[in-house]
Amino acid sequence: MDADRAKRGRGRPVRATVYVGIGAVLLAGCASMPDSGDMRDVESTPRQDAKVRVFALPPAEDAEPQEIVQGFLEALTSDDLNYETARKYLTGDALKTWDPGVSTTVLDEAPTAYTRVTGERPETDEYGFELSGKNVARVDGQHAYAPASGQYRKPVHLTRVKETGQWRIDELPQGVVLGRSDFERNYQSINKYYFTSAAQSGEPGTVADPVYVRSQVDPVTQVVRDLLEGPTSWLNPVARTSFPSGTALLKGTKALTPDDQNRLVVPLNKKADRVSDSRCEEMAAQLLFTLQDYMPTGVDTVELQGSTGVPLCELGENEAGAVASHGRDRSAGYEYLIDGDHKLVRLSDRDPVTTPSPVPGALGDGEKQLRSAAVSRGEDRAAGVSADGRELYVTPMTAGGTLGDPVLRSAGATAKDRLTTPSWDGRGDLWVADRDPEKPRLLVLADGMGEPLEVRTPNLDGRIEAVRVAADGVRIALILENKGKRALHIGRVERDADAEGTTVSIVELRSVTPDLEDVTAMSWAGDSRLVVVGREPGGVQQMRYVRVDGSPIPGSGPSALTGVEEIAASEDESQPLVAHSADGIVRLSPGQQWQTVVKEGSAPVYPG
Structure with missing residues (x-):
């Protein structure tokens, strides 16, 4: 397949789709693309089972500007942890400054790229496109969702890299843009839980703060990091967290995974080292409620550890109700x-x-x-x-x-x-x-x-x-x-x-x-x-x-x-x-x- 692509030199970059099932792995094939002609809509991934993983392919050798834009948009819908493949389509300042975490723009359909009327031609080593579509929503840097309307129009500029002769994107909008179906496949809504003073019983009550996380990219760790960062801007004036300011996962922490007893150990930095027992239990309750919203049968107990590995506290689901009034009660x-x-x-x-x-x-x-x-x-x-x-x-x-x-x-x-x-x-x-x-x-x-x-x-x-x-x-x-x-x-x-x-x-x-x-x-x-x-x-x-x-x-x-x-x-x-x-x-x-x-x-x- 790679040899054929090299011969054509114009192969359209596509994603590799991996179906994680009972011993079966299927890879998507490659499709050719004509050397000239109008741009087509980027095909949006159909709704797929939760076990499907999608990985993008890097730029093909000697790919034309149209193919580079197409491949980059496809890469935005993949399950790369840090959009490593998408970054291979960038160069110059774009490679240095593009931040996919700024926002996620959701369009009614996958974005369409039209050639900008700028007089630029491929033979001039510069080329420009305009991405367009109909806005549906925007997920901000705190991962909070908000409906949106109107038209989406953003420029993308390409240049031919002198050292390699390959086309790459050197100007583009910040963040990620993708169609609704890809968003629904890639992202999942999770309730983070914080405290209010509204419980009639006098104990703290909880309030849900929904955010969207990438469902196939280490979601448990994402959920924990989002919770530690505090309430989203809209909810922040009326909610509080028991985690001390600056609390984060211990540096070097990799993927968090519950053990076979549904117990999750969460190592924290030194900001949490001196919390009281009661405050630690509130912190653990926030984590437990949040993780159980994401995986209701996956986490029964949470243990918080300090920066030296010493356990701070442990809380199980049977004890959480005594810490805070929660919705399921x-x-x-x-x-x-x-x-x-x-x-x-x-x-x-x-x-x-x-x-x-x-x-x-x-x-x-x-x-x-x-x-x-x-x-x-x-x-x-x-x-x-x-x-x-x-x-x-x-x-x-x-x-x-x-x-x-x-x-x-x-x-x-x-x-x-x-x-x-x-x-x-x-x-x-x-x-x-x-x-x-x-x-x-x-x-x-x-x-x-x-x-x-x-x-x-x-x-x-x-x-x-x-x-x-x-x-x-x-x-x-x-x-x-x-x-x-x-x-x-x-x-x-x-x-x-x-x-x-x-x-x-x-x-x-x-x-x-x-x-x-x-x-x-x-x-x-x-x-x-x-x-x-x-x-x-x-x-x-x-x-x-x-x-x-x-x-x-x-x-x-x-x-x-x-x-x-x-x-x-x-x-x-x-x-x-x-x-x-x-x-x-x-x-x-x-x-x-x-x-x-x-x-x-x-x-x-x-x-x-």
Whole structure:
């Protein structure tokens, strides 16, 4: 094959694809490329099994400028640890300064290279191309994903190296650019875990910080390095790490791999040598939660070592729950809904009986008709919105409890201009939006009681139609309506206290469903995942999962369901979805189909 390529002198560089299976190794063949003609799209790698490894080939001898650009783009999609093969296509300053870690640009399809109109010709020993495509997303230097739009256009310049006579790239954009299918094959979303002060129990709570790592290139070590570098810029103001500033893997550490007992040893530099036992356990908990997100059955125990090899602490998954409140521990006892008599009732997915029973207390007694409700995460209190949307009540879920006076009233003229469904955060605070056009507000009631505090919402673009606060208390999901279109946004919750009191603000709102023009319902469905009901422009209603960074989740969403008006999911992903649809209240348990559980009912919710 190499001999044939040498004879042609124009062989198109391609990747070698290695299928790691039961004793089989397959190598991709070589394809020829004409000496002249227009550039073609760089072929994007089709979706492949996780065990497939792709390695690029170096430049062919006497390759033309088109082939050099093509080969370089192909090399960007390979599994080289430090893009060693891609660097072989570079020369001069480009070889010295190109930094693939600056960013990863994701295009709808693999980038297309067009000849720039510069008057440059191959016989002048210089040549230029323009890479182009349609932006989908950008992964920054912290490996954080953000949706992007518009056209991608970047120049690439080539020169003929005097010493060898070979064409090489001497000017190019920083970072990596590749098509969506190659990105989905090469990269994997991982939740890093940090701490917040939002846990109601008083122990630190965790918050997920999703990043993308190259899935075939030493991912365990990548994940650990990313965690040690601290929260991404968006989350950093409301999260903390227990690792001392400057903590990194011990110099010389190579690939980290769990042993056959699912135990991972992590050697750290001297910055961690003097941490206390309790702080070390928090550090180990962060590592354990993060690694178990990447490989749920691969790491059971983490041992941290100091710079001299002395063990600092060890933490197993059975002890981690005592260190921090974590998402997988947030399993709800019941599913809740408003029944046909407008009372708050509950169901248990563990109970074969599908007849809901009223909750203890005034909201289950029918004293006040309700249209929506929220149950605290401890399942000991409930907040209910009256049937006309005007009043909000908060009561304990105990037998004999009285309704009391409403904690909030809306002056909206119509039901749709009044209160949204409320939401409890992990601190025990209650959130609700008042949609009164004359005075639209987002409000929070500390511990569900007292004077409602108006939340600052700078740069809010639209009216709030739905509110869901994450269990961590530092992220909030909002459906915003603007000019008849509804979109899902995620914001950061910031709290500032001074002598005059506490200020709560929602900042840096970002859209996570840019391709949906009408989002009608949503719910948190995991530490960094939501389930969304919406419609694409000109399309029909659909249900899908999305991440808080706006990245899609590979694979199909929940099975189709007709006429979904409301959706509820638990942050414990093992619990079923519950929806209000044309068939009533329906439930989707893992591995099953939708089943009707209540013919008449609305507003299903899990605690939160």
